[in-house]
Amino acid sequence: MDKGRRRALKVLGGTLGAGAFAAALAPLRAWSKSLSVEQFLQKHYKELSPSELAATMRRHEREAKAKYGRDVHIEDVRPMEGVQFGYALNLSVCIGCRKCAEACHHENNHDRKTNNSYIRVLEMEQGTFDLEKGDATYDHPVPAPGKYYLPVQCQQCDNPPCVKVCPVQATWKERDGIVVVDYDWCIGCRYCEAACPYHARRFNWEAPEIPADELNTEQAYLSNRVRPQGVMEKCTFCLHRTRKGLLPACLEACPTGARVFGNLADPESEIRRVLANKRVFVLKEDLGTKPRFFYFFDT
Amino acid sequence: MVLSPAAVTPVTAALLASMLGAGALACGRDQPEPLRPAPGDAESPVTVHQPPSLTSVETKEIDGLGRPVRVACVTCHSTRDAGGALPTSANELREFHVGLTVRHGTLACASCHAARAGGEPMLHLATGEELRTSETMRLCAQCHGPKLREYEAGRHGGMTGHWDLSQGPRTRNHCVDCHDPHVPAFQPSVPVLRPRDRFLAPPSAAHAGDSHG
Numbered sequence: 032m033d034k035g036r037r038r039a040l041k042v043l044g045g046t047l048g049a050g051a052f053a054a055a056l057a058p059l060r061a062w063s064k065s066l067s068v069e070q071f072l073q074k075h076y077k078e079l080s081p082s083e084l085a086a087t088m089r090r091h092e093r094e095a096k097a098k099y100g101r102d103v104h105i106e107d108v109r110p111m112e113g114v115q116f117g118y119a120l121n122l123s124v125c126i127g128c129r130k131c132a133e134a135c136h137h138e139n140n141h142d143r144k145t146n147n148s149y150i151r152v153l154e155m156e157q158g159t160f161d162l163e164k165g166d167a168t169y170d171h172p173v174p175a176p177g178k179y180y181l182p183v184q185c186q187q188c189d190n191p192p193c194v195k196v197c198p199v200q201a202t203w204k205e206r207d208g209i210v211v212v213d214y215d216w217c218i219g220c221r222y223c224e225a226a227c228p229y230h231a232r233r234f235n236w237e238a239p240e241i242p243a244d245e246l247n248t249e250q251a252y253l254s255n256r257v258r259p260q261g262v263m264e265k266c267t268f269c270l271h272r273t274r275k276g277l278l279p280a281c282l283e284a285c286p287t288g289a290r291v292f293g294n295l296a297d298p299e300s301e302i303r304r305v306l307a308n309k310r311v312f313v314l315k316e317d318l319g320t321k322p323r324f325f326y327f328f329d330t
Numbered sequence: 331m332v333l334s335p336a337a338v339t340p341v342t343a344a345l346l347a348s349m350l351g352a353g354a355l356a357c358g359r360d361q362p363e364p365l366r367p368a369p370g371d372a373e374s375p376v377t378v379h380q381p382p383s384l385t386s387v388e389t390k391e392i393d394g395l396g397r398p399v400r401v402a403c404v405t406c407h408s409t410r411d412a413g414g415a416l417p418t419s420a421n422e423l424r425e426f427h428v429g430l431t432v433r434h435g436t437l438a439c440a441s442c443h444a445a446r447a448g449g450e451p452m453l454h455l456a457t458g459e460e461l462r463t464s465e466t467m468r469l470c471a472q473c474h475g476p477k478l479r480e481y482e483a484g485r486h487g488g489m490t491g492h493w494d495l496s497q498g499p500r501t502r503n504h505c506v507d508c509h510d511p512h513v514p515a516f517q518p519s520v521p522v523l524r525p526r527d528r529f530l531a532p533p534s535a536a537h538a539g540d541s542h543g
Binding site: 110111121124126128129132136147168274287294300301 | 516
């Protein structure tokens with residue numbers, strides 16, 4: 032009787048234990064379907080050896096090929112020696128056409144469904160400067176009377192609050208001043224989005240949907256490769272272009288020439304001449320974020 | 331219910347491999363990564379785009395691709411004598427360029443166009459110096475000096491190409507690429523790519539369903 036009860040308890044305990052163990056492992060099984068071993072074991076960008084990084088990029092290229100049927104080229108574009116990037120925008124000539132946002136949308140492989148872009152153009156009442164009251168969804172011919180237009184994107188702050196709050200160091204400032212995200216290391220907690228006073232970070236609520244024929248196949252690991260669901264993304268001043276000497280896509284698309292981009296470390300550059308000759312200002316200077324994105328007016 | 335051996339084995343194997351390999355490769359990234367070289371001398375040219383409107387005019391005909399057919403100025407001006415004094419306003423045009431809209435201050439045709447018999451149509455500065463149409467920017471600049479200053483400093487007018495001229499060239503827009511010299515005001519346009527961000531409903535609708543307003 033006693034032995035029988037003990038055996039019954041053992042069997043019951045064993046069954047419960049096995050069941051609990053299986054239940055505990057269930058998330059792992061679901062996880063392993065969408066996450067390969069290589070992905071699970073992948074290290075932080077800064078800890079990858081050159082060969083590991085190359086292998087990771089080839090894997091992403093294979094995955095892109097399988098998903099889109101296109102030959103995608105992903106590379107690791109390093110910062111340039113002696114280059115500190117800066118951007119300035121002339122509010123007197125910006126007409127609010129949103130061509131910059133559109134160029135960003137295509138260049139950086141943004142989700143088509145949400146019309147996502149790293150640039151938000153705020154329509155502002157002339158004589159006001161409350162960013163909270165700016166309208167980013169205006170849909171009438173521009174420039175509208177009594178309004179001015181304030182394009183806002185990542186300010187590549189020298190004192191970036193978004194970098195400080197990241198609990199896993201998945202975002203950091205590079206040597207040339209660009210704040211980047213390791214999309215494979217980001218855990219999607221959105222602390223950085225909350226910390227950014229410029230609302231410059233975007234979260235991938237869903238996996239981006241991009242028609243295969245519209246995919247920009249020239250990609251960089253830290254910039255415009257297609258982001259997975261559940262990670263943060265942000266403007267990188269098109270580092271896959273600008274670190275090769277090209278102008279950023281938003282500047283090339285600007286029909287008015289409101290945008291000035293260049294090397295702050297070069298005293299002869301256009302951006303330095305703006306800083307020297309124009310009354311420039313930065314957004315929310317009082318927060319001490321030290322932006323590298325400057326605004327100015329004509330004359 | 332339990333993780334299948336097939337799934338466990340590669341995970342374990344890879345874990346072991348990474349642990350074993352870690353000893354040898356832990357310092358893989360400790361060396362500073364090489365940076366791309368610094369910009370060199372600005373050797374590549376900055377060219378100014380030459381819009382077709384400098385040497386041709388649009389007709390009302392449409393070609394197979396739906397684009398307006400353009401006719402080179404010299405098609406007529408090399409054989410016909412524009413003759414005598416130019417009209418003071420576009421309303422006086424009777425035979426050619428009829429219907430031209432001009433909204434550029436109070437300028438008369440002859441303020442910019444040289445009255446010249448035959449040959450390539452020319453422009454002229456206020457000094458009387460004749461200019462080819464490819465030199466239009468000098469003509470614009472005699473009234474719009476500050477704009478030329480901004481343009482030359484890279485703060486006005488679109489461009490494409492390289493910021494770093496040691497790595498490649500740059501192309502600048504011409505005044506006339508964006509400003510029709512006869513109607514120079516930048517015309518209003520319909521903005522593209524309206525965001526559909528979940529946080530960016532228009533201000534009026536933003537709090538429509540918000541009960542804790």
